[in-house]
Amino acid sequence: MNWLEEIAWNEQGLVPAIAFEKHTKKILTLAWMNHESLSATVDEGRTVYWSRSRNKLWRKGEESGHVQKVDEIRLDCDSDAIVIIVEQIGGIACHTGRAHCFYKKLVNGKWVETEDVLRDPKEIYS
Amino acid sequence: MNWLEEIAWNEQGLVPAIAFEKHTKKILTLAWMNHESLSATVDEGRTVYWSRSRNKLWRKGEESGHVQKVDEIRLDCDSDAIVIIVEQIGGIACHTGRAHCFYKKLVNGKWVETEDVLRDPKEIYS
Numbered sequence: 001m002n003w004l005e006e007i008a009w010n011e012q013g014l015v016p017a018i019a020f021e022k023h024t025k026k027i028l029t030l031a032w033m034n035h036e037s038l039s040a041t042v043d044e045g046r047t048v049y050w051s052r053s054r055n056k057l058w059r060k061g062e063e064s065g066h067v068q069k070v071d072e073i074r075l076d077c078d079s080d081a082i083v084i085i086v087e088q089i090g091g092i093a094c095h096t097g098r099a100h101c102f103y104k105k106l107v108n109g110k111w112v113e114t115e116d117v118l119r120d121p122k123e124i125y126s
Numbered sequence: 127m128n129w130l131e132e133i134a135w136n137e138q139g140l141v142p143a144i145a146f147e148k149h150t151k152k153i154l155t156l157a158w159m160n161h162e163s164l165s166a167t168v169d170e171g172r173t174v175y176w177s178r179s180r181n182k183l184w185r186k187g188e189e190s191g192h193v194q195k196v197d198e199i200r201l202d203c204d205s206d207a208i209v210i211i212v213e214q215i216g217g218i219a220c221h222t223g224r225a226h227c228f229y230k231k232l233v234n235g236k237w238v239e240t241e242d243v244l245r246d247p248k249e250i251y252s
Binding site: 002003006016018020025027029030042072073074076077078079081083094095096101102104105106109110111 | 235237
């Protein structure tokens with residue numbers, strides 16, 4: 001059986017993929033992949049996601065330059081979630097200019113923004 | 127607005143929740159939460175997931191004793207994914223007896239099992 005067929009794709013043909021930074025040991029993003037984007041990720045050695053909002057392949061860093069170079073790909077016990085261990089080029093994974101996307105922290109019943117904005121998104125996407 | 131209402135629940139009323147171990151800095155599991163299970167997680171200080179297969183609340187560790195004590199809860203930029211930073215009691219998060227669930231590694235087009243089984247599941251669930 002092909003390794004792609006061993007994945008328990010959901011009813012939309014997607015699987016959640018967690019990008020984890022090898023050196024900083026931080027969770028960067030959770031995005032989604034389909035058959036085609038995961039194949040491209042392996043072939044190109046960089047993360048390629050499936051954008052559910054734009055309904056097309058999304059080569060992470062295609063505009064920002066913040067490419068995620070793939071080091072390792074892991075599948076979980078029930079084959080319905082993936083971890084991609086990456087090197088995050090530029091040290092910025094989030095479109096808000098932060099190192100990672102999980103910057104809202106629950107404090108006393110409120111989401112509080114943490115994590116420095118390392119670069120102004122206007123600069124990143126200009 | 128209530129903090130729970132700020133979450134972009136999917137069409138099934140669920141959000142993916144990544145459990146991340148504070149001390150080992152490892153991704154343990156990806157599971158799903160609904161409104162009720164995330165509320166319970168906050169109230170009880172331990173992860174409570176929504177089991178999609180059993181269609182009920184799943185207090186992680188209820189059978190195994192491998193409870194995940196909650197240290198921090200994070201939400202991502204577009205509010206549709208959660209990271210829960212936890213202390214994993216017993217050092218085992220996976221029902222296979224491994225420290226975490228992401229033990230299948232892609233090597234030359236094959237999923238190869240890695241990570242030691244720390245305790246026989248027959249012992250854990252007896």
